[in-house]
Amino acid sequence: MYDFAYHKPASIADAVKLLAADPEAKVVSGGHTLLPALKHRLNKPTSLIDLSGIADLKGIKKVGNSIVIGALTRHVEVATSEIVAAAIPALAYMASHIGDNQVRNRGTIGGSVSNNDPAADYPGAVLGLGATVHTSKRKIAADDFFQGMFTTALEADEILTAIEFPIPEKAGYAKMKNPASRYVMAGAFVSKGPMGVRVVINGAGPGVFRQSAMEAALAASWAPGAVAGVKQDADGLNSDIHGSAEYRAHLVGVMAKRAIIAAG
Amino acid sequence: MDTIIPFEGIGASVRRKEDLRFLSGRGHYTDDINRPGQTYAWFLRSPHAHARIRAIDLAAARAMPGVIAIFTGEDMAADKIGGVPCGWQIHNKDGSPMAEPPHPVLAQGKVRFVGDAVALVVATTRPQARDAAEAIIVDYDVLPAAADMHQAQAPGAPAVHDDIPSNICYDWHIGDKATTDAAFANAKHVVKFELVNNRLIPNAMEPRAAIGDYDPTTDEHTLYTTSQNPHVIRLLMGAFVLNIPESKLRVVAPDVGGGFGSKIFHYIEEAAVTWAAAKVNLPIKWTADRTESFMTDAHGRDHITQAELALDEEGTFLGLRVVTQANMGAYLSTFATSVPTYLYATLLAGCYQTPTIYAQVKAVFTNTVPVDAYRGAGRPEATFLIERLVDVAARETGIDKIAIRRKNFIRPDQFPYQTPVALQYDSGDYFSTLDMAMKASDWAGFEARRAEAAKQGKLRGIGISTYLEACGIAPSAVVGALGARAGLYEVGVIRVHPTGSVTVLTGTHSHGQGHETTLAQLVSDRLGVPVANVDIVHGDTAKVPFGMGTYGSRSLAVGGSAMVKAMDKIVAKAKRIAAHLMEADVADIEFDRGTFRVAGTDKTKSLTDISLAAYVPHNYPIEEIEPGLEETAFYDPKNFTYPGGCHIAEVEIEIETGIVSMVNFTAVDDVGRVINPMIVEGQVQGGVAQGIGQALLEACVYDAQGQLISGSMMDYTMPRADDLAPVSVATHTTLCTHNPLGVKGCGEVGAIGSPPAVINAVVDALRDYGVRHVEMPATPAKIWSIIHANAPRMAAE
C-alpha cells in the first residue's frame, strides 16, 4: 500500500472534521474491503480515519418498532444478536452467511452499506426492509440511498452512523453464492410490514434493486408460487465468467421463491 | 532393552514429525530468512499479453527514494546472461528438433504474456522498490495477442516468437499409425469424442520467493528459493544462465509450503536476484504476492483433444487414435515439453489391453504464462480422456460400463505387460481395486439412492474411473533416449552417529508430503532406531550430494530405494565390525532391526555398540575397515512404477440452480507397499481434492486480449472443505517388482484418478437430458444451461 496518515478520532464530530479537512481522506471501519484495495494499490488515500474508537457507532438497540444498528457493528454481532433474532431473524440469517468467520468478525454493517458492492449482502436487507440510513448529517430512506454500483447518497464528508430497520411482519432472504468469492451471484430479500411488500434483488445487477413486478404479485398473494409467473428480464444484469445474465435472471426467480419460503 | 518402543517401521501410521513445527508457526520458509543488509526486489511486469518494447525510461524511477539499482534486459544482455533453459528436447515427426525460443530472464525487445518481467528494481524496502517500478515509463507498441490455441493457429495469427510464425513448438507422434488405422478399418464400433482438459492455476499456499546472496570474499553465490529440487536449479541456473560453477553456487530450499509441480521449474526471478545480488553486492529478497502467483507461476493442463476408440462387436478395444493440442504458453518452462508427450501419450493404454495406439501431439505457443507439470502432469489428461471415452463407448455400444472395463483390463497374469506406447507395466490388479471400490461405495444400491434424490428434486449420478499411472521417475537411460537433459536417479546418505542416532541426507525434497516421517520410518524399520532419533536433511546443495528432488511421485520409489542401498552398505560394514567385536565369523552374524547376533548364540551387539566402535576405534580391525559409519548410495530406477486403482464419485445436481454437490467419494488405490497408511490417506485425499477442484470448480480464463480474468481468489475457485465429499481411502497392494521396497508412489494418484470419476458421475446424473459430455469445470452456470437447453425436450417427452 501507499503511505498515508492515520487518525483515530473518539467522536463522530471529530471524524467528520478530519474528513472535511482532507478531500483525499477515507474512513475505515472493518477494513475488509478497504485494506485489500490498499494492498493492491487500487486506492491512494492521504489519510485513514479509523472509526473503531467511536463508541457512539456501536451497538444494537430496539427503539419503538425499529431495530437500530450502529455503523460499526460487526457482522458476527448482528448474526448472534438476540434482539435481531427476535425481531428480524432474516437479517440475522443474512449476516451469518456473509463471507467466513474472519470476515464476519471484522466486517461492519456501516462499511458494507457505504461501500454498496453490487455483490454484497447487506444492501439487499437494507432496501428489502425499507430501512433508514442515519448519517452524521441526516436520515436517508433506503430507496434514495443506493445509487448503483459502489455509489450511494453519502457525500464526501458524511459518515454513516447507524441503520434503522422497521420490524417487519415477515421477511426472508436467499442467495446463490458466487462459487469463487462466495459473495452474491443473485439474491432476494423479501418482506411484508410497515414498508409494504418488498422484493429486492442483490448480486444479479449492477446495483441492488426492487423487483416491482414480483412485489405486485406477492402483494396480491403471499405464497411461494406467487412470483413464478414473473420473469426477470436478463437485460442489464451482470454477465461474467461465473454466469450469464440469463442465468442470473433465472436465479432471481429461484431466490425470490426461496426467500418467500424462508419468510413463511 | 527394557523400554518398549512402539513399532515405527514400515506399515505404521506414525504421526508426522514435521507437523509440530508447521502447525505452531515455526516452519522456516524462504521469506522467513533475512540476510544482513538485505534489500528487496520488485519486478515491473508487462500489462500487455503481446507488445514490442520501444523504449524504457528509468530516469524518474532511479531518482526515487531507496532505489539501489534498476536492471533491464539490456543490462543482462550486456553481461551475456542467457535465458532460462528447457530441460527436455522433443523431436518432430520428421526427426527435426522442436522449436526452442529463448526465454530471457528480463524481456528483450518484446513481452509475450501479462506478467512477463520487464525490469528488476532493487531498493532498501519492498514498498520503495514497488514505488520505483511504478515510476518506470515503458513505451509499448501493443500487438494483437494469440491468447489461446485457437487464436494461435488461426490464419494470420500473431507470432508469439517472430521466428516461429506457425506458433508450433513441435508436432510429435507415438505409436503405430498403420496398424492403428487398420484396426479402425475393421472395427464394428468407432466412438469419437472431443474434449478439453481445462487449464489450472496451481496456487500453492506459500507464494514463490527467492533471495540472492553473494559473498565477494569467497566469490560464492547463494540462492534461497521455494523449490522442489534445489540441485536441479543449481545445475540449470549455474551452468546455463549465469555461468557460475557448482562449487561456487549454493541453492537452499528450506521449508516449502506446497508445490504441486509449480516449484519444480527454474524461474527467471531466481536467476535475476542471484545475478543482481552480485552486481549490487547486497542480498536481495523477492517474494511474490498472490497476484504474481496467479500471473507468473507455471499453469497446468490446457489440452484440446480429439480421440477415437475402435471396438469390436463384444466391446473389445481394437485401437485408439488421439490428436492433442497442448498449450505451452509464451515460453518453454523447464519440463513443459515432456508433459504432453512422454508423461501423457505413453499413458494412453491406461489399464486396458488396447492393442494398438497412435497419438499425435502438437505443442502450441500462446501469449499466456508458461504451462508445465502440475500434480499428475500429463497423466490426469490421459486418464480423463480414456475414462471418459470408455464411459461414452459403453453407452454407445449398450455394454455395461463396468463390464466393458473388466473385459478390457490387463489381467494379473499378463504382467509384465508391454503397451503399444512404450511403457512396460510391472504389476497391478485392476479387478481387485474395482471390486473393492464398488463394494465400498455400495454401487449396487445406487439406483435406490438416485430415486430417493429425485424425490427431493435432485439428480443423482455415479461415476467410475479405473486408472493407471506411471511415476517413480525415472530410469535415466530411458528418459535420456527420449530427450531429457538430466538423469533421474536419486541419492541417499545414511550417517549413523557415534551414539546411534541417524542423519539421512536425501536429494528428494519435502514440501508437505511428510518425508521427515516416512523416510525416518525406513531407517527405523531397517536399523531399529526410533523415528525420533532419525533426522532427514534435504533442500540444501551444501549439505546433500547431487539429487534430483521431488515430483512425479518419486521420493520413496527412487529416493527411498537409494536409502535402502545405503543402509545395505551400513549393515554390511557393521556386520564386519560386529564380527570383530564378538570374535565370530562375519558369515555368522545375523542382523535384525538394530541387533547383531552371532547365529545360534545369545551373543549380541546393538547398533550403538557398533557405531561407537566405528568412531572410537580402539578395539577395531583398523587395517581392514575404515573407521566411521556413513554410507552414500545413488539409485537409478530400472523402470517407472505403475500405481493404479479405482475411484468412484457420487454427485447430486440441484435442478433449479445447476449446483453440483459431491456426496461421496471412494478411492481404492494400489500404491505398492504402504509405509505410513495415515500419510497415504492424506496424500490421496489431497489429490482427490485437487481433482474435484479441476472437475467442478477451477477455471483459468484469459480473455481474447490475453488478460488473465481469473486472476485472484475472487474469480478462481479453489476447492474449500465444504466443496468436497467425505473421501474414503483404501489400498490394495501389488508390489512394485523392480525396487527394493516394492513401493509405487501415492502423491499424484488422487489428482489423476478423480476428475473422470466426477465428470462421469455428472454425466450420469444428467442421463435423462441426452448429455454426452460435460466439459470441466462443471460449474453451476454450465450445468444449468445444459439442463435449461434440454428442458423443453424433457417436457415434451
Ligand SMILES: Cc1cc2nc3c(=O)[nH]c(=O)nc-3n(C[C@H](O)[C@H](O)[C@H](O)COP(=O)(O)OP(=O)(O)OC[C@H]3O[C@@H](n4cnc5c(N)ncnc54)[C@H](O)[C@@H]3O)c2cc1C
Ligand atoms: C474474503 C472476504 C469475503 C467476503 N465475503 C462477503 C460476502 O459474502 N458478502 C458481503 O456482503 N460481503 C463480503 N465481504 C465484504 C465484507 O463484508 C466487508 O467487510 C464489508 O463489505 C465492508 O465492511 P468493512 O467494515 O470491512 O468496511 P471497510 O473496508 O472499512 O470500508 C469499506 C468502504 O466503506 C467506507 N466506509 C466504512 N465505514 C464507513 C462509514 N461508517 N461511513 C461512510 N463510509 C464508510 C470506507 O471508506 C471504504 O470505502 C467479504 C470480504 C472479504 C475480505
